[in-house]
Every structure is written in C-alpha cells, then in structure tokens.
Amino acid sequence: MTDTSITSPAVEGRSLGQLALLRFRRNKPAMGGCVILLLIALFSFVGPLFSSHSYDQVFSSYVSVPPSLKPFPDPASLQQVAEGAATRARLKLDSFTLESGVFTVKISSDKPIDPRTVRYFDRVNEFHDTRVAETSADQMSMTLTGRVTQEYFFFGTDSNGRDLMVRVMLGGQISIAVGLAASLVSLGIGVIYGATSGYLGGRVDNIMMRIVEILYSLPFVFLVVVMVVFFGRSILLMFLVIGAVQWLEMARIVRGQTLSLKRREFVGAAEALGLNDWQIIRRHIIPNTIGPVIVFVTVVVPQVILTESFLSFLGLGVQAPLASWGTLISDGAQNIQNTPWLLIFPAVFFVVTLFSLNFVGDGLRDALDPKDR
Known part of the structure; x- marks a missing residue:
C-alpha cells in the first residue's frame, strides 16, 4: 500500500520589519518621495x-542672463565684444572674422603695438587662448587669433x-x-x-x-x-x-x-x-x-x-x-x-x-x- 499523503511546504513567516517595509513599498506617494x-x-x-563652473566663479560678461539651453555668447555680439577689448587697449579694430569657433582680429595703432595687448582679449569671458598670429614690419598693425569660449547657463546667472x-x-x-x-x-x-x-x-x-x-x-x-x-x-x-x-x-x-x-x-x-x-x-x-x-x-x-x-x-x-x-x-x-x-x-x-x-x-x-x- 502506497503512501498518498502530500507534505505541504513550510511557510516562511515575515517579521514586523519586513511587513512594515512591504507596506511602505506599496505606498506610491512615499516611494515617489524617496x-x-x-x-x-x-x-x-x-x-x-x-x-565646469565653480559656485564662486564670476562671469563678468554674463551678468543676470536668463536661463537658456543655447550656449553663450551669441555669435552676433562677438564683434562688439572685440571692439570693446580693442578700445580698452587703445587700439583700433580693423576686422573681425569667426570660423568654427576660432576668431581672427586685425588691430592697428598710431604707434608700435605691444604684444602683451592680447591680455585685453583674454580678460573677457568670450575669448580664450588669444595669441599673436602676424605682426607688420613697422609693428603698427597686428593679427590676433584665439578660441571662442562657449558657456552654458541652464538656470541663468545672478x-x-x-x-x-x-x-x-x-x-x-x-x-x-x-x-x-x-x-x-x-x-x-x-x-x-x-x-x-x-x-x-x-x-x-x-x-x-x-x-x-x-x-x-x-x-x-x-x-x-x-x-x-x-x-x-x-x-x-x-x-x-x-x-x-x-x-x-x-x-x-x-x-x-x-x-x-x-x-x-x-x-x-x-x-x-x-x-x-x-x-x-x-x-x-x-x-x-x-x-x-x-x-x-x-x-x-x-x-x-x-x-x-x-x-x-x-x-x-x-x-x-x-x-x-x-x-x-x-x-x-x-x-x-x-x-x-x-x-x-x-x-x-x-x-x-x-x-x-x-x-x-x-x-x-x-x-x-x-x-x-
């Protein structure tokens, strides 16, 4: 005579902590809050x-700009920025060109130009790595080239x-x-x-x-x-x-x-x-x-x-x-x-x-x- 009794598997109990965790996981607002x-x-x-920015880094060219997904600066404003840098250096801006994120400016003066003039262009937030590309024989004119720095301000600036x-x-x-x-x-x-x-x-x-x-x-x-x-x-x-x-x-x-x-x-x-x-x-x-x-x-x-x-x-x-x-x-x-x-x-x-x-x-x-x- 065969034994037809079926042994049921042991039921594993749950602790109070497990039950509390289960109730918490079923609470959709609480899980959403987590x-x-x-x-x-x-x-x-x-x-x-x-x-790439630090909390105390100041961008003097971008004061109180609104939130935007587009990079700064606006290419249409770069010539005006270059003119401002040249004016502060007491120079005349003859031409400004922009191609693939690289700018080229030609500046002139009534007297020989000091190569250290490039510092005035690097002081603005729009330009970076400015260097002298060409200098005339009399040093009355000079060609500068450098990179345009693009910055993102998704929340704007203060x-x-x-x-x-x-x-x-x-x-x-x-x-x-x-x-x-x-x-x-x-x-x-x-x-x-x-x-x-x-x-x-x-x-x-x-x-x-x-x-x-x-x-x-x-x-x-x-x-x-x-x-x-x-x-x-x-x-x-x-x-x-x-x-x-x-x-x-x-x-x-x-x-x-x-x-x-x-x-x-x-x-x-x-x-x-x-x-x-x-x-x-x-x-x-x-x-x-x-x-x-x-x-x-x-x-x-x-x-x-x-x-x-x-x-x-x-x-x-x-x-x-x-x-x-x-x-x-x-x-x-x-x-x-x-x-x-x-x-x-x-x-x-x-x-x-x-x-x-x-x-x-x-x-x-x-x-x-x-x-x-």
Whole structure:
C-alpha cells in the first residue's frame, strides 16, 4: 500500500520589519518621495563633479542672463565684444572674422603695438587662448587669433555673474547637510534625555522636564543672534543652534513612549534579571521607541531646513560666497521683478524637497502604525 499523503511546504513567516517595509513599498506617494529625494541628492552632491563652473566663479560678461539651453555668447555680439577689448587697449579694430569657433582680429595703432595687448582679449569671458598670429614690419598693425569660449547657463546667472545652477547645487548640499546633521543632533540628545527622564520618573523626571520647559520659553531667534554675535556665522554653529532647539520636542515624544514601555512585561523581566537602569534604557527602552522616532525625524528634517532657510533669509545663516536655498531665495526675492529665475529655481527645489520628506514621513507613519499590523 502506497503512501498518498502530500507534505505541504513550510511557510516562511515575515517579521514586523519586513511587513512594515512591504507596506511602505506599496505606498506610491512615499516611494515617489524617496525617488525624488534621491534625484535631488544626486543633483546636489554629484552634479558639481560634472560642471565646469565653480559656485564662486564670476562671469563678468554674463551678468543676470536668463536661463537658456543655447550656449553663450551669441555669435552676433562677438564683434562688439572685440571692439570693446580693442578700445580698452587703445587700439583700433580693423576686422573681425569667426570660423568654427576660432576668431581672427586685425588691430592697428598710431604707434608700435605691444604684444602683451592680447591680455585685453583674454580678460573677457568670450575669448580664450588669444595669441599673436602676424605682426607688420613697422609693428603698427597686428593679427590676433584665439578660441571662442562657449558657456552654458541652464538656470541663468545672478547679479554677480555666477552660474545659478551650480549655486543651487551648493545650496542643496548645505540645506540637506544642515537638515540631516541637526536632526541627528536632536535625535541623539532627545532620545537619551527623554528615555532617561521617562524611565527614572519621580523627582528626576520632574526636574528634567522643567528644564525642557525653561528652554522652550527662550526665544529661538534671540538665542541665534546672541550666538552669532559671540561666535560668528558658520555652518557648524547652524548645526549646534538648530539641533540644540529641536531636541526638546524629541525628548518629550520619547518620554511619553517610555512611560508606556516601562510598565511592559519585558522591562519587568529585565529588572528581575538584575540589569541596572542604564542597561534597561539602552537595550530595551530606546530600541522600542525607534518606530515613532523614525517617523518624527522625517518631520524634523523639513522643519530644520525651514529653520535654516528662515535664518539665512534674515542674514543669520551661511556666509557668502557660500549659499543655501534660504540665501538664494532671499536674493531672488529682492530682484523678483527683473530676474525672477533667481527665485524660481531655488524655491522649486526647496518646495519639492519638503513635499517629498512629508510624503516619506506619512508613508513611514502608516507602515509602522501598530493598528495596521
């Protein structure tokens, strides 16, 4: 008699983390936010590697030029540029020809021409590698040749002639770095402070929370102004000042979670095993507050970016020639009528980043919600 029983394959279970990741991946707005944040991060941190311009490079010939996909300069304007260079050198421009990106000019004067005159042509942004091709016997006339330098300004330039696209990349680096660094500072201080206060309870909890309330009562802008006066404006100061304020709300959230966790059975079991308070906080309390903390961090990052932009808008942020999205928006707001692109591009990146972070935060909140498990 044959055995007809069929053994069913073992079903592999999923952990709570895997289920949360699956719910998060099904959230299309959250995944779209992650993709957009990745693209913005690549644009900000990797983009400058592929740009031939630096954030502080000044193009005196291209001041406040609008965004364009076409290269600068316009070939029709090169003869006028050559005439200007010849006039500054106190010479006369006899002819100007352009062929395949190479220009040729003939200049003359009432007295012998110094070969160093070519420096006047290289000082403009349109010409490069100018050299003497031919000189007359009496040195009263000279033929110069060189290359026409083509520049691309996809986002236009600012009032100082700097490439706005590179400065938006730099602004993204600083704004994102300030947001992440200040959030990590608030995360490190707030989680430890809140977990310690909530677990110890009693008089210690009362004193620690009163300290938090006192710090809450201090005006934030006044604190920043005082620190800027004493220590000067710097990115490190921005990390410290913003992180020193944002951890207060983090501590209160973690304290509330700790008050409910310390009555759970696993905490009582840890106490029965002889673990001290710090070991229980480090091994059991803090790891079980990670879910709400992660969700709150996604809210803190856009708040920090907004705070940094607000301080930069007031002139208390990063120093020139560095720039953040806040300083770029501030400069663009002052010239919105004449050069609106100075406001549009950094504002678009700023708003899209904040929206994406909020979508990611909502997705994490839904994925880690215990009611959906």
